[in-house]
Amino acid sequence: MIGHDTFSPSLAFTLVFALALCVQLLLKFWLATRQLRHVARHRAQVPPPFAGRIPLAAHQKAADYTLAKGRQGLLEIALGTAVALGWTLLGGLDALNQALLALVGERGGGLLQQLALLAAFVLINGLIDLPLTLYQTFVIEQRFGFNRMTLSLWLADLLKSTLVGALLGLPLAAAVLWLMGAAGTLWWLWAWALWMGFNLLLMVLYPMVIAPLFNKFMPLADEALRQRITALLARCGFAAQGLFVMDGSRRSAHGNAYFTGLGAAKRVVFFDTLLQRLTPDEIEAVLAHELGHFKRHHIGKRMVALFAMSLAGFALLGWLATQPWFYAGLGVRPNFMLASGSQMPNDALALLLFALVVPVFGYFFAPLWAGLSRRHEFEADAYAAAQASGAALASALLKLHEDNASTLTPDPLYVRFYYSHPPAVERLARLPAPAAIS
Numbered sequence: 001m002i003g004h005d006t007f008s009p010s011l012a013f014t015l016v017f018a019l020a021l022c023v024q025l026l027l028k029f030w031l032a033t034r035q036l037r038h039v040a041r042h043r044a045q046v047p048p049p050f051a052g053r054i055p056l057a058a059h060q061k062a063a064d065y066t067l068a069k070g071r072q073g074l075l076e077i078a079l080g081t082a083v084a085l086g087w088t089l090l091g092g093l094d095a096l097n098q099a100l101l102a103l104v105g106e107r108g109g110g111l112l113q114q115l116a117l118l119a120a121f122v123l124i125n126g127l128i129d130l131p132l133t134l135y136q137t138f139v140i141e142q143r144f145g146f147n148r149m150t151l152s153l154w155l156a157d158l159l160k161s162t163l164v165g166a167l168l169g170l171p172l173a174a175a176v177l178w179l180m181g182a183a184g185t186l187w188w189l190w191a192w193a194l195w196m197g198f199n200l201l202l203m204v205l206y207p208m209v210i211a212p213l214f215n216k217f218m219p220l221a222d223e224a225l226r227q228r229i230t231a232l233l234a235r236c237g238f239a240a241q242g243l244f245v246m247d248g249s250r251r252s253a254h255g256n257a258y259f260t261g262l263g264a265a266k267r268v269v270f271f272d273t274l275l276q277r278l279t280p281d282e283i284e285a286v287l288a289h290e291l292g293h294f295k296r297h298h299i300g301k302r303m304v305a306l307f308a309m310s311l312a313g314f315a316l317l318g319w320l321a322t323q324p325w326f327y328a329g330l331g332v333r334p335n336f337m338l339a340s341g342s343q344m345p346n347d348a349l350a351l352l353l354f355a356l357v358v359p360v361f362g363y364f365f366a367p368l369w370a371g372l373s374r375r376h377e378f379e380a381d382a383y384a385a386a387q388a389s390g391a392a393l394a395s396a397l398l399k400l401h402e403d404n405a406s407t408l409t410p411d412p413l414y415v416r417f418y419y420s421h422p423p424a425v426e427r428l429a430r431l432p433a434p435a436a437i438s
């Protein structure tokens with residue numbers, strides 16, 4: 001089929017993919033430049049709802065930080081599209097596959113070559129991203145006083161995360177490739193089950209094993225705060241395995257708090273940077289907001305949605321992997337029969353092409369996901385206002401915006417498309433007036 005039937009389906013798919021890539025590029029650029037212009041236009045003055053609460057210098061720092069990150073974002077958009085194009089239509093993945101075929105051949109029934117292909121792809125992408133990541137941390141974050149990382153810590157992180165990624169990723173990839181080859185036409189169903197199991201395992205492993213490789217977690221020492229939070233958890237009917245403080249200040253001045261783990265292994269983690277900045281009232285309100293996500297079933301709904309979407313994704317991949325136009329249309333020659341008479345599998349190619357194509361088409365669904373997320377944030381805010389102090393939540397939001405140099409004047413359309421959290425002005429409008437500023 002391949003070779004003499006290259007016109008209709010594969011050329012059509014090439015055109016559809018190229019079109020989606022172009023539209024996506026233009027849309028991203030248009031939205032990003034709108035955001036930059038909007039923030040620059042409102043730089044001169046603190047917006048009226050925040051007058052007297054956010055100093056002009058902080059507002060301008062937020063504008064400059066947003067502009068600096070946004071300009072780097074333009075570069076990332078261009079690079080991301082070029083890389084997607086390079087791997088697919090310009091023949092990058094095909095060249096890598098052929099090179100590894102020549103190098104590794106059919107040793108291990110082709111599994112070795114396929115794993116090498118996946119690993120090389122991930123490594124090359126990582127290397128391409130490296131300069132921008134470095135620039136982000138050591139130039140932009142540094143300039144605005146957020147970076148606390150040294151180059152050696154950064155390198156140690158990189159090494160550790162690569163090792164953890166390889167330790168977890170390679171066995172998973174080998175298992176999926178094996179299923180693709182051995183489990184028949186319904187392999188995707190088994191692979192999906194494996195993927196779900198892997199994700200659940202990760203939710204248990206992450207707080208216990210992985211996160212401690214990168215940060216120190218100390219039990220919350222402040223007894224008064226501890227009692228207060230325990231009372232809040234009890235009031236909300238929430239079981240947690242412990243309250244921890246994480247040394248987030250080792251890497252960044254940005255503050256945060258989160259829940260991690262699964263079932264009874266859930267823990268509450270505060271960044272030390274957050275505890276230093278917020279009053280006990282505000283900490284309680286921020287935590288109540290996070291609890292609201294559980295109590296309003298956002299976490300459960302989100303997980304069910306992700307499970308369902310990944311099932312649809314695996315089913316789609318199961319079908320695409322058998323279509324010659326899927327490979328040829330994306331610039332890849334599938335592996336042919338070898339001289340020995342055995343067929344080299346194309347499974348790793350199918351996985352990689354799928355991983356390259358999904359974000360291009362999936363991008364257009366981003367506003368749906370973001371819109372749902374913003375609705376959940378409002379609900380969690382309302383929950384926090386009911387269980388703790390809404391005014392304290394409002395003042396915590398103000399502090400966090402100021403400390404993180406988040407812009408108070410985003411472009412409304414950009415917000416609709418991307419923002420997972422509503423802009424401060426909208427959140428504060430639904431809360432009582434913030435407590436007096438400290």
Ligand SMILES: [Zn+2]
Pocket residue numbers: 289290293377380
């Ligand atoms: Zn939230």
